[in-house]
Amino acid sequence: MNNSNKTARKRVLFVCLGNICRSPAAEAIFRKRVLEKGRDIIEEIDSAGLNGYHNGEMADSRMIRVAQRRGYNITSISRKFNPNIDFDKFDFIIGMDDFNVKELKNLAKKAEHISKISKMTDYGDGISYNAVPDPYYGGDEGFVKVLDILEKCSDGLITKLRL
Numbered sequence: 001m002n003n004s005n006k007t008a009r010k011r012v013l014f015v016c017l018g019n020i021c022r023s024p025a026a027e028a029i030f031r032k033r034v035l036e037k038g039r040d041i042i043e044e045i046d047s048a049g050l051n052g053y054h055n056g057e058m059a060d061s062r063m064i065r066v067a068q069r070r071g072y073n074i075t076s077i078s079r080k081f082n083p084n085i086d087f088d089k090f091d092f093i094i095g096m097d098d099f100n101v102k103e104l105k106n107l108a109k110k111a112e113h114i115s116k117i118s119k120m121t122d123y124g125d126g127i128s129y130n131a132v133p134d135p136y137y138g139g140d141e142g143f144v145k146v147l148d149i150l151e152k153c154s155d156g157l158i159t160k161l162r163l
């Protein structure tokens, strides 16, 4: 892909801490909505985690179950964010909260890489959240809230990519 070509299709990477709750859900929701609304704008969608604690694992069973009820199929396997590959490969590197964004910026070595980093809620027009909260230590309601936020932000991201 030629990044200087404004019409080039984009590669999008969603990033959270463990890559078993928020970013796999973001990947599944965004993929489904892109297929429904705008597949011509996307080349690749992936997700990764910053801590690598769950490398090789399926997403959290609670996240899979709650997402399935809304028609999203979460199939990704957890992997650690790789600064040596991911910063060059992806056009949009999207963290779920301020901690993710700060960590990604710490890992970035070039201004070009830093410019690719954003936060998922930046795309949520009119939402009252400034982060996608980590649902890992809570109940099902936290996972449902993650889906609500991600659906709105995914639509906003599609709008942004169409500009």
Ligand code: 4NP
Residues within 6 Å of the ligand: 016, 017, 018, 019, 020, 021, 022, 023, 049, 051, 053, 134, 135, 136
């Ligand atoms: P996620 O949630 O970042 O949304 O995947 C977490 C899952 C597991 C851990 C942290 C966050 N953990 O450290 O085990």
